[in-house]
Amino acid sequence: MGARLIPKVGRVVRVVEEAPLVRTYHIRVEDLAEPQPGQFNVLYVKGFGEVVISISNFRYEGASAIAEHTVRTVGAVTSYIQTALNVGSPIGIRGPYGRGWPLKEFEGLDVLVVGGGIGLAPLRPILKHISRYRDRYGRLMLLYGARRPVDMLYKYEYGEYRAIPNSTMLFSIDMPYIGWSDYVGFVTDLIDRVSLDPEATVAYVCGPEVMMKVAASKLVKRGLREDRIFLSLERRCRCGIGVCGTCQLGHLFVCKDGPVFSYQEVKDYLAVGGL
Amino acid sequence: MAAQLTKYFKGGLGDLRALFDAVKNYVSVVVGYRVSGDAVGFGPVESLESLPLGLEDSQAPGAYRLSRGSSGFFRHSHASPKYWLHLPVQEVFTVLEDYAVDIARYDTYSAALFGIKPCDLVSMEVLDRILKNDDSYWSRRSKIELVVVEECTVPGATCFCGSIGTGPSASTGFDIAYARLSNGIIFKYGSEKGLRILEKLELTEVSEEDVAEYERAIARAGELTRYLPPPSEISKSLERSVSDTSFWKEVSSRCVGCTNCNMVCPTCFCTEFVDQIEPSGRAKRVRQWFGCLSHTYGQVAGTHYRPELYMRYRHFVLHKFLFYPKQVGLVGCVGCGRCITWCPVGIDLREVVSKVVSRYGS
Amino acid sequence: MRRAAVAIVKLTSCSGCINEFLYTIASYPELLRSVSIVHATEFQDLNTLEDIDVALVEGSVVTQHQEELVKEVRSRARTLIAIGTCATFGGIQAGRVGEDLRKVILASYPNPDFISALPDVKSLDRVVKVDFNLSGCPVNGDALARLLVKVILGGSEVPIAESVCSECKRVGVLCVMVSRGVPCLGPVTLGGCGAICPRFGRGCYGCYGLNTTVVDGERLARFSEVLEKVGMGRGDLEAFLKYFSFSALTKIRVRE
Ligand SMILES: Cc1cc2nc3c(=O)[nH]c(=O)nc-3n(C[C@H](O)[C@H](O)[C@H](O)COP(=O)(O)OP(=O)(O)OC[C@H]3O[C@@H](n4cnc5c(N)ncnc54)[C@H](O)[C@@H]3O)c2cc1C
Ligand code: SF4
Ligand code: SF4
Ligand code: SF4
Numbered sequence: 080m081g082a083r084l085i086p087k088v089g090r091v092v093r094v095v096e097e098a099p100l101v102r103t104y105h106i107r108v109e110d111l112a113e114p115q116p117g118q119f120n121v122l123y124v125k126g127f128g129e130v131v132i133s134i135s136n137f138r139y140e141g142a143s144a145i146a147e148h149t150v151r152t153v154g155a156v157t158s159y160i161q162t163a164l165n166v167g168s169p170i171g172i173r174g175p176y177g178r179g180w181p182l183k184e185f186e187g188l189d190v191l192v193v194g195g196g197i198g199l200a201p202l203r204p205i206l207k208h209i210s211r212y213r214d215r216y217g218r219l220m221l222l223y224g225a226r227r228p229v230d231m232l233y234k235y236e237y238g239e240y241r242a243i244p245n246s247t248m249l250f251s252i253d254m255p256y257i258g259w260s261d262y263v264g265f266v267t268d269l270i271d272r273v274s275l276d277p278e279a280t281v282a283y284v285c286g287p288e289v290m291m292k293v294a295a296s297k298l299v300k301r302g303l304r305e306d307r308i309f310l311s312l313e314r315r316c317r318c319g320i321g322v323c324g325t326c327q328l329g330h331l332f333v334c335k336d337g338p339v340f341s342y343q344e345v346k347d348y349l350a351v352g353g354l
Numbered sequence: 355m356a357a358q359l360t361k362y363f364k365g366g367l368g369d370l371r372a373l374f375d376a377v378k379n380y381v382s383v384v385v386g387y388r389v390s391g392d393a394v395g396f397g398p399v400e401s402l403e404s405l406p407l408g409l410e411d412s413q414a415p416g417a418y419r420l421s422r423g424s425s426g427f428f429r430h431s432h433a434s435p436k437y438w439l440h441l442p443v444q445e446v447f448t449v450l451e452d453y454a455v456d457i458a459r460y461d462t463y464s465a466a467l468f469g470i471k472p473c474d475l476v477s478m479e480v481l482d483r484i485l486k487n488d489d490s491y492w493s494r495r496s497k498i499e500l501v502v503v504e505e506c507t508v509p510g511a512t513c514f515c516g517s518i519g520t521g522p523s524a525s526t527g528f529d530i531a532y533a534r535l536s537n538g539i540i541f542k543y544g545s546e547k548g549l550r551i552l553e554k555l556e557l558t559e560v561s562e563e564d565v566a567e568y569e570r571a572i573a574r575a576g577e578l579t580r581y582l583p584p585p586s587e588i589s590k591s592l593e594r595s596v597s598d599t600s601f602w603k604e605v606s607s608r609c610v611g612c613t614n615c616n617m618v619c620p621t622c623f624c625t626e627f628v629d630q631i632e633p634s635g636r637a638k639r640v641r642q643w644f645g646c647l648s649h650t651y652g653q654v655a656g657t658h659y660r661p662e663l664y665m666r667y668r669h670f671v672l673h674k675f676l677f678y679p680k681q682v683g684l685v686g687c688v689g690c691g692r693c694i695t696w697c698p699v700g701i702d703l704r705e706v707v708s709k710v711v712s713r714y715g716s
Numbered sequence: 717m718r719r720a721a722v723a724i725v726k727l728t729s730c731s732g733c734i735n736e737f738l739y740t741i742a743s744y745p746e747l748l749r750s751v752s753i754v755h756a757t758e759f760q761d762l763n764t765l766e767d768i769d770v771a772l773v774e775g776s777v778v779t780q781h782q783e784e785l786v787k788e789v790r791s792r793a794r795t796l797i798a799i800g801t802c803a804t805f806g807g808i809q810a811g812r813v814g815e816d817l818r819k820v821i822l823a824s825y826p827n828p829d830f831i832s833a834l835p836d837v838k839s840l841d842r843v844v845k846v847d848f849n850l851s852g853c854p855v856n857g858d859a860l861a862r863l864l865v866k867v868i869l870g871g872s873e874v875p876i877a878e879s880v881c882s883e884c885k886r887v888g889v890l891c892v893m894v895s896r897g898v899p900c901l902g903p904v905t906l907g908g909c910g911a912i913c914p915r916f917g918r919g920c921y922g923c924y925g926l927n928t929t930v931v932d933g934e935r936l937a938r939f940s941e942v943l944e945k946v947g948m949g950r951g952d953l954e955a956f957l958k959y960f961s962f963s964a965l966t967k968i969r970v971r972e
């Protein structure tokens with residue numbers, strides 16, 4: 080009974096310190112289906128609860144899957160993950176769930192990726208995907224902003240991203256920092272600093288909701304089609320499979336209809352506070 | 355007309371008893387409205403005596419009374435098939451010390467629903483569609499082998515099924531339905547299975563007169579429950595009202611976010627999860643009903659997606675009339691009036707919807 | 717596992733919550749084995765304050781001494797849990813706020829000279845940072861035990877704020893107010909008790925405190941009209957609110 084809500088038990092095989100209060104957990108688990116970029120898993124820590132966390136990277140090692148999850152400590156369950164989970168710790172995991180980033184449909188187009196803070200986590204698989212299938216896409220532009228330089232995720236991979244041919248990376252932080260020579264201000268300001276071919280660009284955006292709204296409306300002003308701007312939304316998610324109801328945004332279940340939506344699908348709902 | 359006559363049979367209270375017994379033989383457990391103490395709940399029913407046949411409920415916004423009387427007609431209580439199909443509190447799993455996950459098991463039996471109302475029937479269809487991924491719900495739902503509906507010739511004062519088209523008679527999704535009239539009980543079947551059971555009872559043929567009387571009674575009940583414009587008109591008006599903050603603040607100004615409306619609504623399905631752990635490391639995960647009118651529902655670490663009460667109340671109404679149709683192709687409100695009756699401050703959904711339509715209707 | 721050092725601190729209160737805790741811990745032998753009670757105001761031989769993992773504080777702050785004690789406890793405790801409605805909202809003794817303090821003291825004590833009370837009655841969160849508020853008069857022992865285990869294991873609990881009515885309906889209790897016209901504060905009161913009073917056919921009198929995540933002064937005033945209709949006068953309602961929701965009343969705007 081209720082088998083869909085039962086986690087598989089995996090084990091943490093590696094922990095990477097990303098930023099203050101943010102770590103990436105590499106979790107080894109048997110027979111987990113291969114996720115699409117932008118999908119998420121539900122992690123369960125025994126006795127403390129579940130959290131919905133994007134899959135920031137994925138690979139198979141023999142028969143077992145290694146899912147990477149970048150977790151920011153914000154509340155009860157994530158704090159416990161931060162305190163109690165180390166290499167070797169068991170952890171419950173179920174997924175992958177949700178509708179991820181549509182990538183195949185937009186092969187041939189330029190790709191603009193806009194991330195804010197922890198929002199880079201679900202975008203990371205896009206960067207990996209494009210670097211793997213480089214010839215299938217046009218230009219790659221990554222705009223990424225965080226509060227402080229130290230808050231930026233996956234710093235150890237920026238070299239790899241920069242090495243992707245025909246790509247641009249722009250970074251921003253919210254406030255000036257000694258030694259920071261890139262942009263200071265909102266990540267959405269960076270949109271003004273890239274040249275875009277509005278007819279041939281698809282945008283993937285994830286970050287705080289206000290940032291995503293600003294990004295989307297800027298991109299629309301730059302001439303991008305609303306159905307080519309994709310946002311990964313967040314709501315209070317409990318079950319991940321559309322049965323608990325609590326993630327509803329209008330008639331959409333963020334967990335199963337999303338979390339990735341085109342701006343066209345959600346802009347009316349996002350415009351009204353508290354839907 | 356003649357073709358239609360075969361749909362109906364006629365009998366009395368004794369035949370209802372015979373039907374109950376026949377149904378009881380058919381399945382392991384008969385489930386329905388059940389008198390327990392001074393309340394009517396929903397659960398296994400041992401005999402016809404446990405059904406609220408002799409009870410009359412009177413309902414008004416924020417008020418419910420049960421009284422005894424042989425001519426009484428029972429509509430429903432705070433309970434509904436939801437109490438049986440989608441348990442208010444259910445264990446999901448236990449995790450042992452060594453992290454072995456033990457799935458909670460509940461015994462399920464082949465079951466028949468007896469005496470549910472036409473509106474209840476539609477509420478199950480709504481739940482079926484929305485909980486299609488919920489194997490806990492389906493483990494019970496799929497065991498229901500027979501559905502016997504009691505149609506409403508005497509609707510309650512908060513009933514408005516006639517507006518939605520979900521009552522006062524049953525149209526599909528049942529095996530047998532019966533309606534109590536002043537001079538007997540009219541039985542009809544909705545499936546082959548239902549017909550076979552009815553044929554084994556010693557029912558009489560109906561006359562054209564009987565059918566006409568039955569149809570009049572249903573039509574009268576339909577009239578009495580037709581308060582609102584058609585659902586499509588309601589959803590269109592709601593769509594236009596969405597950003598009228600002051601309107602939604604005004605209609606929800608007496609609401610205290612107690613979630614009674616969510617809990618009693620036969621189509622509200624939302625749940626919360628609660629985790630427990632023992633010092634030894636054995637843990638349990640429990641799932642329980644949860645209402646979108648509560649504060650915690652849309653709250654997340656660091657922010658809140660419906661921080662104000664009017665937003666939560668608005669979601670309740672929008673979900674029923676605007677979002678359910680987009681989600682499952684059915685209006686989420688079956689017009690049972692429970693949320694009106696059991697709202698301790700008596701907020702009347704019909705009034706709110708009427709206001710929306712009069713302000714935003716075409 | 718190292719035993720967690722637990723302090724049981726009592727301020728102004730009736731000891732009912734501490735009793736509840738003792739009952740509960742006695743029925744959870746496993747829990748008993750994982751804590752070590754290092755301080756207990758009421759047990760003579762355990763009254764020094766060391767470093768504490770978890771402080772369970774019962775009662776409200778009504779004297780200068782208590783205010784200092786609570787601050788000291790806070791500075792030594794990793795986690796501080798306010799247990800019971802006195803600690804979370806002020807409790808019954810808040811009923812005296814606004815009265816002539818001298819008269820109250822004279823009426824209550826044979827030797828009033830030894831009493832040095834402050835005019836206010838403060839819930840803990842008005843004095844120090846509280847990690848968890850577990851209200852209830854008395855606190856729900858099971859809920860306390862469950863939270864304590866989580867805290868001892870180094871975690872915390874996902875808080876849920878809902879009304880007593882939610883619990884009532886999940887239990888399947890017939891609503892006393894709607895079905896019998898018995899005044900009930902359940903709709904505006906924080907759940908956590910499992911709807912004990914309605915289960916016994918009585919109205920809730922609000923002992924877990926006002927659900928201030930939803931109820932503000934306006935809503936409370938409108939709800940009081942509903943209660944009035946079923947026979948609970950303004951005076952009674954005000955008394956219940958003062959006894960069980962005092963600190964909430966100081967926060968919300970109450971319409972005259
Ligand atoms: C599709 C999706 C992808 C996400 N991906 C990531 C990620 O890659 N990394 C990351 O750090 N965070 C991610 N989050 C947010 C993450 O789920 C929350 O930060 C986390 O649930 C907080 O749990 P908590 O127990 O620590 O906080 P508490 O506030 O104590 O939360 C209690 C409960 O509320 C729910 N909850 C709280 N905050 C959120 C939230 N923001 N979104 C959804 N549910 C919430 C959870 O069920 C949680 O168990 C994602 C959220 C969604 C919806
Ligand atoms: S919204 Fe109200 S009237 Fe409609 S189905 Fe739910 S409880 Fe019944
Ligand atoms: S009205 Fe609220 S509680 Fe009911 S189903 Fe919709 S979201 Fe869930
Ligand atoms: S709403 Fe209609 S079908 Fe339901 S109990 Fe009332 S009259 Fe009967």
Ligand code: SF4
Pocket residue numbers: 608609610611612613614615616647696697698699700701903
């Ligand atoms: S039952 Fe009434 S007061 Fe309670 S949440 Fe629903 S509408 Fe508000």
Ligand code: SF4
Pocket residue numbers: 614698880881882884885890891892893894900901902903911914919920
């Ligand atoms: S008895 Fe009280 S607590 Fe229970 S539902 Fe009724 S009003 Fe709410």
